[in-house]
Amino acid sequence: MSVFKYEKDHDGIVTVTMDMSGPVNAMNAEYHQAMEETLAKLEAEQGLTGVVFASAKKVFFAGGDLNDLVEADPAQAEEFFQATEAMKLGLRRVEKLPVPVVAAINGAALGGGYEICLACNYRLAYDHKSVQIGLPECSLGLYPGGGGVVRLTKLIGVEKALPFILESKRLVPAKALAVGMIDATVETLEELLPAAKAYIMANKGSDEAAVQPWDSKGYRIPGGAINSPKNAQLAVMAPAMLTQKTRGLMPQMTAAMDVAFQASMLDIDTALRIEGREFTRIATNSVAKNMISTFFFQLNKINGGASRPQNQAKNLTRKVGILGAGMMGQGIAYVSAMAGIEVVLKDISQDAADKGKAYSQKLLEKRVTRGQMDQAKANAVLDLILATDNNEDLQGCDLIIEAVFENIGLKHNITKEIEPYLSSDGFWGSNTSTLPITELAQASVKPENFIGIHFFSPVDKMPLIEIICGEQTSDEALAKAFDYTMQIRKTPIVVNDSLGFFTSRTFGTYLDEAAHLLTEGTNPVRIDAAGRAIGMPVGPLQIQDETSLELSRKAQETWAEMGITDKWGNGDVIRRVIKDMITDNGRGGRHHGGGYYEYHADGTKNIWPPLYDLYYKPEYQISDDDIQDRLMFRQVIEALKCLETGVLRSVADANIGSIFGIGAPAHTGGFIQFVNTYGFDKFIARCDELQVKYGERFECPDIVKQHADSDELFA
Numbered sequence: 100m101s102v103f104k105y106e107k108d109h110d111g112i113v114t115v116t117m118d119m120s121g122p123v124n125a126m127n128a129e130y131h132q133a134m135e136e137t138l139a140k141l142e143a144e145q146g147l148t149g150v151v152f153a154s155a156k157k158v159f160f161a162g163g164d165l166n167d168l169v170e171a172d173p174a175q176a177e178e179f180f181q182a183t184e185a186m187k188l189g190l191r192r193v194e195k196l197p198v199p200v201v202a203a204i205n206g207a208a209l210g211g212g213y214e215i216c217l218a219c220n221y222r223l224a225y226d227h228k229s230v231q232i233g234l235p236e237c238s239l240g241l242y243p244g245g246g247g248v249v250r251l252t253k254l255i256g257v258e259k260a261l262p263f264i265l266e267s268k269r270l271v272p273a274k275a276l277a278v279g280m281i282d283a284t285v286e287t288l289e290e291l292l293p294a295a296k297a298y299i300m301a302n303k304g305s306d307e308a309a310v311q312p313w314d315s316k317g318y319r320i321p322g323g324a325i326n327s328p329k330n331a332q333l334a335v336m337a338p339a340m341l342t343q344k345t346r347g348l349m350p351q352m353t354a355a356m357d358v359a360f361q362a363s364m365l366d367i368d369t370a371l372r373i374e375g376r377e378f379t380r381i382a383t384n385s386v387a388k389n390m391i392s393t394f395f396f397q398l399n400k401i402n403g404g405a406s407r408p409q410n411q412a413k414n415l416t417r418k419v420g421i422l423g424a425g426m427m428g429q430g431i432a433y434v435s436a437m438a439g440i441e442v443v444l445k446d447i448s449q450d451a452a453d454k455g456k457a458y459s460q461k462l463l464e465k466r467v468t469r470g471q472m473d474q475a476k477a478n479a480v481l482d483l484i485l486a487t488d489n490n491e492d493l494q495g496c497d498l499i500i501e502a503v504f505e506n507i508g509l510k511h512n513i514t515k516e517i518e519p520y521l522s523s524d525g526f527w528g529s530n531t532s533t534l535p536i537t538e539l540a541q542a543s544v545k546p547e548n549f550i551g552i553h554f555f556s557p558v559d560k561m562p563l564i565e566i567i568c569g570e571q572t573s574d575e576a577l578a579k580a581f582d583y584t585m586q587i588r589k590t591p592i593v594v595n596d597s598l599g600f601f602t603s604r605t606f607g608t609y610l611d612e613a614a615h616l617l618t619e620g621t622n623p624v625r626i627d628a629a630g631r632a633i634g635m636p637v638g639p640l641q642i643q644d645e646t647s648l649e650l651s652r653k654a655q656e657t658w659a660e661m662g663i664t665d666k667w668g669n670g671d672v673i674r675r676v677i678k679d680m681i682t683d684n685g686r687g688g689r690h691h692g693g694g695y696y697e698y699h700a701d702g703t704k705n706i707w708p709p710l711y712d713l714y715y716k717p718e719y720q721i722s723d724d725d726i727q728d729r730l731m732f733r734q735v736i737e738a739l740k741c742l743e744t745g746v747l748r749s750v751a752d753a754n755i756g757s758i759f760g761i762g763a764p765a766h767t768g769g770f771i772q773f774v775n776t777y778g779f780d781k782f783i784a785r786c787d788e789l790q791v792k793y794g795e796r797f798e799c800p801d802i803v804k805q806h807a808d809s810d811e812l813f814a
């Protein structure tokens with residue numbers, strides 16, 4: 100029996116219910132066969148009045164099979180192209196059926212799922228938030244190559260279609276209806292099939308309802324073709340803006356825009372063929388492999404709990420205490436309250452605690468103004484936060500997160516003073532960004548309950564939490580920290596203790612390498628441009644200005660007090676720069692009156708001119724390739740060392756942590772995935788070159804050589 104159930108009713112309407120053997124309906128060999136058989140029957144059917152495509156699964160249709168797509172091999176590009184063409188031909192045959200075809204969208208229709216809907220004449224959806232509609236392929240290094248770019252462009256016009264294609268937006272039915280991506284909605288699931296059939300009966304025998312707009316004579320695409328004079332500005336500006344945003348590192352987006360432009364000018368069949376050719380090039384490219392591996396498979400693995408100890412009962416945090424209502428504490432209070440958790444926000448004075456709570460008020464007011472939340476809900480969230488200077492209010496917290504100044508003595512004292520207020524089965528989290536958890540836990544009477552919960556700034560926007568296990572941290576505490584992270588809707592990575600853990604330590608190498616380049620005499624403008632060119636969100640000098648040089652100085656001081664003086668290679672260089680900048684010139688960073696840059700009232704900035712006198716040597720010769728590779732390889736090598744020494748527990752944590760926490764370029768799939776597609780031998784050779792030219796810090800970690808020998812990818 101086919102996995103597409105075929106039922107014809109007394110009105111001559113055939114309902115095709117897709118119920119594939121896997122957990123979801125997906126475009127694979129089974130789909131291809133079922134669609135071929137269904138089309139053959141439909142094309143031969145006598146007395147047909149209409150067709151409804153429905154789904155027996157919760158999700159309408161999940162899209163392309165990513166297990167197949169991640170394996171797409173450039174050596175088999177022709178085969179891949181032919182398979183894509185065959186799939187697209189099937190959808191073209193759906194369009195050519197002489198009767199109205201309706202997509203009855205009962206659940207998410209994303210990617211290939213929505214491409215099937217686009218090939219139907221009429222799209223009807225159950226109006227529920229679980230029903231997401233859209234084309235998210237670009238976020239996985241692909242683009243909608245099953246007719247999605249071409250048909251959406253022809254349906255709603257280039258200008259309107261491009262954001263949905265390039266930004267991978269997922270819409271609920273009401274929004275999809277408003278922009279013309281679907282035609283109607285129903286309020287309940289029970290109404291869906293009857294409404295689909297009623298539409299067919301109402302349009303029985305109508306040519307218009309059975310022919311796609313782009314197949315009807317004289318169809319004009321909304322907004323006109325891209326070469327029409329009224330689109331001149333769009334034709335020039337859109338590619339320029341895309342290149343500025345992606346720095347040319349996202350080939351799938353460039354290709355998708357090009358195909359959309361062509362689709363606006365060409366007939367459907369020619370446009371579909373171009374879409375398929377380009378898709379073959381994109382799907383067999385390393386960017387697609389990187390992004391599918393990391394953003395789909397590895398992210399699912401993490402969010403599915405792969406790094407959570409399995410034998411621990413699920414834990415719900417009900418009351419969280421937050422010590423320190425500063426920049427981090429106030430953000431942690433907001434995200435916790437947003438998840439419905441009662442919050443006690445404590446600082447040394449009532450005034451400081453109130454200021455911390457006011458931050459949540461500000462964010463909630465913004466949500467209300469933007470229509471994202473009603474006033475009553477905003478009040479309820481704010482009411483969950485108690486701002487206080489009184490320890491007694493912390494009584495009975497399930498979790499206390501310490502976010503006071505980065506000082507080990509202070510943190511020890513606070514642990515001793517406040518730990519007794521924790522509930523008997525509560526656990527303690529430190530938000531330190533640089534201090535070893537094992538040492539912080541020494542002040543605790545229950546070090547097994549002590550764990551690092553490292554948030555990133557700004558807390559309400561950054562999706563990652565780095566959970567750090569100290570030497571004595573128990574599985575129970577880890578499971579609880581993991582569950583709390585999921586409760587506040589963040590993505591957790593789990594790492595073992597090390598100075599700077601994984602993220603701060605790896606990020607530190609980016610800043611350190613910039614200090615090397617600077618003191619060698621490189622023009623600072625070139626250093627920051629190179630950081631952006633490799634795909635980091637901001638150049639290393641600018642980001643150090645933002646996070647503050649002052650913070651780096653404090654961290655260096657603390658480590659010196661702890662007897663740690665030479666971490667991360669040549670700490671001497673960055674120490675020298677910090678001394679030159681802060682001690683000698685008072686340049687502590689953007690929020691300390693300026694750093695490498697000077698900042699003007701009108702929002703502009705430029706390199707602080709004396710920086711040139713300090714280090715710049717016009718005669719110093721270095722290629723752009725070397726600058727870029729030095730900034731990238733330092734971070735990749737540090738991530739590899741973390742993996743080799745067990746600071747990182749999985750490749751998934753490394754890749755997701757590097758992208759969400761450090762800003763590693765998304766097209767690389769993260770710092771470890773970078774090595775997979777760069778090629779092991781090539782990576783080793785490049786490390787060797789950089790090591791000879793620039794120093795021992797570029798020595799290739801053994802773990803790469805081991806993988807090169809066994810020819811096994813990091814997975």
Ligand code: NAD
Pocket residue numbers: 422423424425426427428445446447451501502503504505506513530531532533553554555556
């Ligand atoms: P901050 O200076 O903005 O805030 C610290 C707050 O702690 C202040 O409001 C201070 O009054 C309060 N405080 C000091 N002693 C206290 C006490 N005894 N009891 C209660 N409150 C007390 O600092 P921040 O940037 O929020 O950093 C806090 C912690 O978070 C540090 O450990 C830092 O390393 C870590 N962290 C910071 C960032 C970042 O980007 N700023 C990122 C991750 C982690």
